[in-house]
Amino acid sequence: MGVIQAYESCFMEHEVRAAQILLSHEDLSDRTRYLNARSTLQTLLELGAMPVVNENDTVATAELCFGDNDTLAALVANLINADGLVILTDQEGLFTADPRVVADARLVPSAAANDPSLADMAGAVGSLGRGGMQSKxxxxxxxxxxxxxxxxxxxxxxxxxxxxxxxxxxGTHLYADSEPMTAREQWLAGQLSLAGTLVLDPGAVEVLQHSGRSLLAVGIQSVSGSFFRGDVVACHDHQGVEIARGLVNYDAVEVARLCGKSSDQIESLLGYVGEEEIIHRDNLILL
Known part of the structure; x- marks a missing residue:
């Protein structure tokens, strides 16, 4: 018996139909396909069907894959605005140390999902799956x-x-400890593969983080990667830390020519003016 047939048989015992959904990285990185996937899942749920989601391994590559089912499950939770995510594993939950090695390791019953101290508690990869506790x-x-x-x-x-x-x-309850992002912000934040990187000067970093304004060319120091208008790129500070990401308004070659220049120089440098911003604030998310 195949896996999906087993799901169908088990759910039919409860008069619930199962529907297999195979997702690839491109299904969530492309905005149109992302919306189509969300619509499909929501429709199935409204019809009373149980979606069984897995990665489409037949088309996934090492560079363009989710990496583990923990990540895929979380992105699907974002996709349908789920109230909660349950990750089942071979451990009781998250411990203060690896309980297989440290005898007095204690279960962490509850914590904020973004608590930085949790990372030190996560052990190596578990016996099941590729991710281990860190991926969870x-x-x-x-x-x-x-x-x-x-x-x-x-x-x-x-x-x-x-x-x-x-x-x-x-187990361990990790509660959401920040304001929920909009659907568009979730899509931007969930990008697993970025087309390029913009390195910003300290002034631009300050403006993005504290003023909620768009990214202008004058604040960009350098460009890496080969990207085109509409691609998602990362914004790094001078130490290489990603502080934001967003949809870029110009190709990589054009942005490289505009680095450090004011917006009123765009036409003279490129021969046309698309937008004054390299990334508009509506298409940018802080991390």
Missing amino acids: LNAAKLAARSGADTVIARGRLTDVLMRLARGEEL
Whole structure:
């Protein structure tokens, strides 16, 4: 019996139809395909079907794949604005240290999804899956972007999903601790592959982080990557830390010519003026 046939048989016992959904990185990186995927999932849920989502491994490459099902699950949670994400694993939850090595390691019952101290508690890759506890923490951060809480629990516990649905406290509860992003912001933040990078000067970093304004050419120091108008690019500070990302209004070659220049020089340098901003504030998200 195939995997999807097993799902169908189990769900049919409860008079629920299962629907297999295979997603690739391109389905979530392209805005139109992203919206189509969201519409499909929402329609299936409205019809009472149970979507069974997996990565489309037949077309995925090492450079353009989700990497693990934890990440995929979190991005799907963003996609449908789920209330919560449950990640089942071979451990009871997140511990203060690896319980297989440290005898007095304690279970972390609850914490904020973006608590930086959690990263030090995550051990190496688990015996199941590719991600390990670190990828589950990253997934919880992704899920929190749309306001979803995450529970990490042992998958072999009896009736674990039913018990969680009844409100029983199992595993580790990582709660969303920031304002939910809009659907467009989630799409931008969830990009796994970026077309290029813009390195910004300190003044531009300050403006983006504290003034909520658009990115102008005068604040860009250098450009890397081969990208085109409408691609998603990263914005780094001079130390290489990504502070933002957004949809760029000019091709890489054009942005390179505009670096450090004022907006009123765009026409003389390029021969035309598309937009005054390299990235408009409506198409930019801070990280």
